[in-house]
Amino acid sequence: MTQPPVPDVLPGAGAHVVLLVDDEPQACKWFARLYGDEFVVWTAESVDQALQLLATSAHAIAVVLTDFRMPGRDGVALLRVLRSDFPHVVRLLASAYADKELAFSAVNQGQVEGILEKPLDDALTRRTLREALAQGAERARHFDQLRQRADSLRETLGFLAHEVATPLATVSGYLSGMRDRHQLAPQLEPGIARLSERRPGEVMHMIDAAQRRTEYAQSLVSTFVQSARDACMGGTGVSLRARDLVQAVQAEYPFEPEEGAWFDGDVEADFELPGRRDLLYLVLCTLVKNALxxxxxxxxxxxxxxVRLTRSAPAPGMAATPAIVVIDNGPGIPEAVLSRLTREPVTTRAETGGSGMGLLFCQRVMTSLGGSVSVASELSAGASVTLHFLSMNPNQEPA
Structure with missing residues (x-):
């Protein structure tokens, strides 16, 4: 069995290896020597050895060319495993004339996608391997995209579950408070109840606050539904202007009555946002919540x-790109915490249920869009979090 270390072979090339499976050592050496001038060739002398290579390096293998007649499990058995467990790999069978009936049976059953007749014709083999490599690399990219979507969906679901729990817990608390204030009034008509208030207007305050948080929780659930739909369909969502995103958060976030007056949206420097509205909505809501x-x-x-739309350089010396900045004049962030933000889960509110995952989630969403997140703060002088986006127009001059 020959397997060059993956990092030493075309680093970053993805699926690029041709794996020959043949129980004859000389055939393996001959194939590697003859075709190694054009292709990255690995060899295995049994189905078990091939599966060992696939178990550790399937991401690098684009094509498997297997002999049919081998001791123990034959080539068709390997092809079955490839089809079920490694669908990105292109499956080729090397068949002698006597094996033709079995080979075509494998084709008809969908276990093999191409046949090369022994003895191998050099020109035909090279052409077949080139086409199979291109197909295998494309498949690997496709399955990697599916994996990334699934990972993103799982991460979004976990974060969303945490975010939804907060407003729902508040709603539950208000409902319990209203139950405590509920008093049957037997002297009134049947079916009439009375709510006793400890402070004037507190019942309506609880009703309004519960309704705001319920609507916010519904918007978060809608966010996840859209994310799930896009992940399954491979969609990217509807294009969105930054102004629309800020205004949506201002209208839908469940501010306490006085907190709504704190909000100031500066949306003059509008720009088109990349990515999906649902994830960016969740990112901006997270930053607003943290500031509040x-x-x-x-x-x-x-x-x-x-919340200000502007242009800002992601790092010193870089050109300014479109950005959304969330600024508060709260207590600020201690230096020891500031240096760790966006790199690891860290929070200053662990005693109230903070997990530190919010900003990390924002960072991962922005990274997936080719952007970044930066945080600046001074104690007693507030904090600002900037979402840096790639410019939609690379020729546009900084403002």
Whole structure:
């Protein structure tokens, strides 16, 4: 069995290896020597050896060319495993004339996608391998995209479950409070009940707040449904302007009555957003929530939460690109925490249920779009989180 170390062979090339499976050592050496000038060739002398290679390096193998007659399990048995467990691999069978009936049976059953007759014709074999490599590499990219979508969906679902739990817990608390204030009024008509208030207007406050949080939870669930639909269908969602995203968050986020007045949306420097509306909506809601919670812990004299569209350089020396900045004038972030943000789960609100996953989730979404997240803060002077996007027009000059 020959397997060059994957990192030493065409680094970053993805699926690029031709694996020959033949129980004759000389045939393996001959094939590797003859075709190694054009292709990356690995060899295995049995089905078991081939499966060992696939178990550790399936991501690198694009084509398997297998002999039919081998001791133990034959080539068709290997082809069956390839079809079920490694669908990105192109399956070829090397067949002698006497094996033709079995070979065509394998073709008809969908186990093999091409046959090369022994002795191998050099020109035909090279042409077949080139076509199979291109097909295998494309399949590998396709299955990798499916895997990434599934991973993204799982991550979004986990984060979404945490985010939905917060407003639902608040709704449950308000309903419990209303139950405590509920009093039957036997002196009134049957079916009439009375809610006793400890403070004027508190029942309506609980009803309004519960409704806002219910609507917000519904918007988050809609976000996940759209993410799931896009992941299954391979869609990218509807294009969106940054102005529309900011205005949607301002209209749908469940601000407390006084908090709505803190919000200031500066959307003059509008631009088109990449990616899906649902994930970016969740990102911006997360940043707004973080800013509000920071200001609640140490409320400034005049609380202010600004979401501004602008152009900003992702790093010193780089050109300015479109950006969304979320700014608050809360207590700020300690240096020890600031240096770890966007790199690991870290929170200053663990005692109130903070997990530190919010900003990390935002970072991963932005990275998937080719952008980035930067955080700046001074103690007692607030914090700003900037979402840096790639410019939709690479020829556009910085503002």
């Amino acid at each position: 919670m920071a200001m609640r812990t140490a409320k400034p004299e005049r609380p202010r939460l600004q």
